[in-house]
Amino acid sequence: MATLESPAAVALMEAPAAAGHRPAVEVAHLRKTYGTLVAVDDVSFTVAEGEIFGILGPNGAGKTTAIECAIGLRRPDAGTIRLLGLDPHADPHQVHEIVGVQLQSGALPAKLRVGEILEEYRSFYRDPADVDELLDVLGLAAKRGDYYRSLSGGQRQRLSIALALIGRPRIAVLDEMTTGLDPQARRDTWELIEQIRDRGVTIVLVTHFMEEAERLCDRVALIDHGRVVALDTPARLATQARGGKTVRFLPSAPFEDRLLTGLPEVSWVEREGQHVVVTGTGELVNAVILALHTAGVTARDVQLDSSNLEDAFVKLTGKNLHTEGVLA
């Protein structure tokens, strides 16, 4: 996608002027059950206009169900939903005009051409984007005359994103938008999403990619077992997860934990074989090295870890996203 910065990209994504300070998405006490299975249990969140909001969680956590209720595809058992003030179940037509959706694993007819598909979906909206410009922005311009079945996984994914954006939505809901993309295409897509947001479009992103959430999202809701277990900026979630930073080192001589646990910067001390792992806040490294020095101990092989969103996720859900999350 070499054309991301093109004037076409700018023209395409000019969103209508923001309407006051009304939140783009309001979900309150959403609940959805299938028989005895509680898929979504009292989920609430608010997304401000122009925000990139992430919904993160392992498969089966209820992310997709929550999103499908929010956009009016499923009727929740309880709770209220407002998209720019509209109720998707009372006002589906209006909501579909202003909300662009890219659903997980949606295919298209094998023997339609890219341009034909976009022209068809374009005709559904009152004020649609230009097909050529959109193709340009998504790096599909050369594929306009190609059959859907001849597209690569990444190209299909980008076409799917194009269909979510063809109606020039005020809110774009993207479910696992970069799944199946190679790393370069994924980064290009992130850049595109940021550009769309910069034009005032609110973006709700369902993902299980930590890197994606950390890089893109202003705020993230961690969902597990149908509940929101945490909701904050990626950085703050990460900090909360371990209560700060971690220093890992190999001491030159044995020492007692008390030497470090007494320091105000240190939260706790753990031993991992020969290594010592110290968790704390502030000027942790300096404090630890200095304390060791006064006791005549040198720290070798020093590693400083800032915890990330993934740590937060593991801590909050007790699950590793890349094993249980993806495979479960």
Place this chain on the structure above:
Amino acid sequence: MSAFGQVVRNEARLVRRQPTNMIGSIGLPVVLMIIFGELPSFRQHISVLGGLPLFDTYVPIIMVLGLTMLTLLGLPSPLVSYRELGILRRLSTTPVPPSWLLAAQVVVQLCIALAGLAIGGLFALGLLIAALAPTANSVNAIGRLTLIPLLFFAGLWLPRPLMPAVLLDISNYTPLGAAVEAIQGSVQTGFPPATPLLVLAGYALVFAYLARRFFRWE
């Protein structure tokens, strides 16, 4: 073009690009008619049928067979695959209801049925000429003589919208005029009009009957 027109257009493209069902629905009846027509037992006049050959009673049955293939295979199979592919779900997130796809399919399949009837009617007309023409040379002459008025009433020289009322009325009841009217009506309203369909079906039956009646094997 309207949104519904766009949906119909893409459905028609898909049928054209994956023509298996369409060919079966139109081709099988034609093949069956030829085979049945060749069978001596089908040519015998049967008294319980009022002295008609058995073949004649099979003409409407075979035509219904083709229409049934369209409705039982041609219509549901794309719709089921759209559900599998998630296309209906995707559509339900747009301002257009997924039921439009169903309606578009009905329109496209009706157009195929209509094309089948038109082909059936013209086929039967060809057979009638074969039945009436005494020599191979006269086939050419009769064929050309028939072709020119048919094409005239289809609007080849004077497009139908420009025809005076009388000519247009006549045109509506010629095989090609009816076919053009049916296609035009389908495109404009999204639904094929009934009258030209009946006209085409009528021609198919009448020509087939006459061809059977007058055809000589020697």
